[in-house]
Amino acid sequence: MAAGLVISAPASGVGKTTLTLALARAWRNRGLNVQCFKSGPDYIDPAFHAAATGRASVNVDSWAMDRVSIAHLVGRGADADVVLAEGSMGLFDGVAARGVSGTGATADIAEMLGWPVVLVIDPSGQAQTAAAIAAGLRDYRPGVRLAGVVLNRVASPRHEDLVRRALNEVDIAVFGALPRHAEISLPKRHLGLVQAEEQAEIGKLIDEAARFIAEHVDLDAVLQSAAKWSPHPATNGLNVTPPGQRIALARDAAFSFVYPHMLEAWRAAGAEIVPFSPLADEAPDASANVCWLPGGYPELHAGRIAANARFRSGLRGFAETRPVHGECGGYMVLGAALTDADGVRHEMAGLLGLETSFAKRRMHLGYRLAELAAPMPGHEAGARLRGHEFHYSTILAQPDTPLAVVHDATGTVIAETGSRRGHATGTFFHLIAEDR
Known part of the structure; x- marks a missing residue:
C-alpha cells in the first residue's frame, strides 16, 4: 500500500x-x-x-x-x-x-x-x-x-x-x-x-x-x-483519440511541450509515435499518416528553424496529402513568420498565415475550452476540447479560417481561435482532454 x-x-x-x-x-x-x-x-x-x-x-x-x-x-x-x-x-x-x-x-x-x-x-x-x-x-x-x-x-x-x-x-x-x-x-x-x-x-x-x-x-x-x-480501479481510461495510427512527432529542444499522458494515451490506443527533430533539419517520416508539432521554445531557435530547408520543404510536402497540426510554438512554426525578441523576422513553414512576434511581448495564460468548427487530427467538428495556453507572443496576423470558438475559464470568447488551411491546423492551447 x-x-x-x-x-x-x-x-x-x-x-x-x-x-x-x-x-x-x-x-x-x-x-x-x-x-x-x-x-x-x-x-x-x-x-x-x-x-x-x-x-x-x-x-x-x-x-x-x-x-x-x-x-x-x-x-x-x-x-x-x-x-x-x-x-x-x-x-x-x-x-x-x-x-x-x-x-x-x-x-x-x-x-x-x-x-x-x-x-x-x-x-x-x-x-x-x-x-x-x-x-x-x-x-x-x-x-x-x-x-x-x-x-x-x-x-x-x-x-x-x-x-x-x-x-x-x-x-x-x-x-x-x-x-x-x-x-x-x-x-x-x-x-x-x-x-x-x-x-x-x-x-x-x-x-x-x-x-x-x-x-x-x-x-x-x-x-x-x-x-x-490504494487506488480504486478505474472503469476506463482517458477519453483521448490519437490523431493518427502512425504519428510523426516533432521532438527536440524547440518542440518538447507535450503532456506525457497524451503520448501514453495515444500509444495505449494503438498509435505508433515516430519522433523527428526539426532542429536537426529532419523532415517528418514519410510513412506517417499525421504530423504533430508540439509547443516549446521556437523563438529561441527561430533562425535555425528558418534555415533548415529540408525540414521546411519536407513538412510542406507532407501537408500536401496528410494532416499537420501545431500547438502553441508548433502553431507559430506552421505560420508565415516569427519575429524574435531582437525584432528579427524569420520565415517559417508558411502552411498557415499566422505571424507572431516576441519583440512585442504579451503574456497569454489560462485554461481554454474550444468547440471545433472543423475537424482536426483525432477530433471531429463540434468536439469540445480542454487545454491550457501559456506564451508570450503577440499575434500580428491570423488570417486563416478559425479552427474553433475558444473560451477562457470564465466563458469569455478569446481571439486566439486557432487556424486551418488545407491539411494544416493549429491552436495556441495545449490539449489536455476532450469532454466525454
Whole structure:
C-alpha cells in the first residue's frame, strides 16, 4: 500500500519543485519506489520528476479532467511505496468557474485523493505571521488536511526559532527548515524551469538537493504523515483519440511541450509515435499518416528553424496529402513568420498565415475550452476540447479560417481561435482532454 502526499505552498516560487525532487530522490536513495504527479497544466515538471524517480510522471488536472481520468492516471502509483503530487501556484489557487471536477486547484486533488498536504512556507520578511498563513491554509477548506510544513529560506537560527514557536502554538508540525544562504535552485527561463533534457548535470543537481534536504528535513516524519492509499480501479481510461495510427512527432529542444499522458494515451490506443527533430533539419517520416508539432521554445531557435530547408520543404510536402497540426510554438512554426525578441523576422513553414512576434511581448495564460468548427487530427467538428495556453507572443496576423470558438475559464470568447488551411491546423492551447 502506497503512502500519498501533496506538496504545495501559499504561492508560486516558494520551492515546491525543489522539495518534491529532493524528497523523491532521498527516498529513492533509501530503496523506496517513488511515483510523482503534477497537479495542473505544467508540461516541464514531469520530466524533472522522472529524472528524480526513474518513473514517468503525468499531470492530473481537476479543471480539464473528470474523476475517472484522474483515477486512471493516479493508478500508476499502485506499486509505489511513496506517491507525491506536486501542486501548482498556491494550494487553493484555481480559476473562478468550476471545470470538469474542480477549479484546477491543488486542493481539489488533495481532497479527491485523500492525501494530506506538506506546505512549503517562505517566512522571509516575517516570523509569527508565517504561522498565521499556515493556520489559515489548514482551516480554509474542510476535507483538505495539512500534514505539516517545511520552512524555506530561513534567515538565521533565531528566525527559525520564532517561526517554529509560532507554528507549535497553532499545532502545526514543522518537518524541517532550510537556511536561506544554502538554497538549492534550478535554472529558469520565461515559461518556467529550463527543461530537464537541456541540463546535463540534472542528476547531480537533484542529488545535491536530496543531500541538502536530508540534512535539514525529518524524512521519516514526513513519510509517517502520509496517507495510506490504494487506488480504486478505474472503469476506463482517458477519453483521448490519437490523431493518427502512425504519428510523426516533432521532438527536440524547440518542440518538447507535450503532456506525457497524451503520448501514453495515444500509444495505449494503438498509435505508433515516430519522433523527428526539426532542429536537426529532419523532415517528418514519410510513412506517417499525421504530423504533430508540439509547443516549446521556437523563438529561441527561430533562425535555425528558418534555415533548415529540408525540414521546411519536407513538412510542406507532407501537408500536401496528410494532416499537420501545431500547438502553441508548433502553431507559430506552421505560420508565415516569427519575429524574435531582437525584432528579427524569420520565415517559417508558411502552411498557415499566422505571424507572431516576441519583440512585442504579451503574456497569454489560462485554461481554454474550444468547440471545433472543423475537424482536426483525432477530433471531429463540434468536439469540445480542454487545454491550457501559456506564451508570450503577440499575434500580428491570423488570417486563416478559425479552427474553433475558444473560451477562457470564465466563458469569455478569446481571439486566439486557432487556424486551418488545407491539411494544416493549429491552436495556441495545449490539449489536455476532450469532454466525454
